[in-house]
Amino acid sequence: xxxxxxxxxxxQGKRVSRRGWNGKGQWIELATSAYYIKSxxxxxxxxxxxxxxxxxxxxxxxxxxxGWLASQGDMLASxxxxxxxx
Numbered sequence: 757x758x759x760x761x762x763x764x765x766x767x768q769g770k771r772v773s774r775r776g777w778n779g780k781g782q783w784i785e786l787a788t789s790a791y792y793i794k795s796x797x798x799x800x801x802x803x804x805x806x807x808x809x810x811x812x813x814x815x816x817x818x819x820x821x822x823g824w825l826a827s828q829g830d831m832l833a834s835x836x837x838x839x840x841x842x
Contacts, residue, residue, distance in 0.1 A: 757834065759832070759836060772785075772837065774836055775835040781815070782815060783839045784812050811823055
């Protein structure tokens with residue numbers, strides 16, 4: 757599917773991914789909180805109140821990335837699909 761359709765699925769709470777992305781098990785989803793490991797090694801949960809709104813979380817092969825941004829290639833691609841929950 758095209759990016760705009762994938763974005764609509766994302767807004768409905770679904771995980772979406774691209775077939776063209778390298779690596780298995782990668783997707784994006786909307787999130788309202790995230791856990792961070794601070795420089796002192798402690799875990800911190802940033803909630804919607806601290807962040808200010810929802811954000812797109814990228815789940816990749818090396819972990820989660822907060823604040824994913826679509827590239828032009830991502831926005832023009834038609835290989836998006838909904839990721840079925842495991």
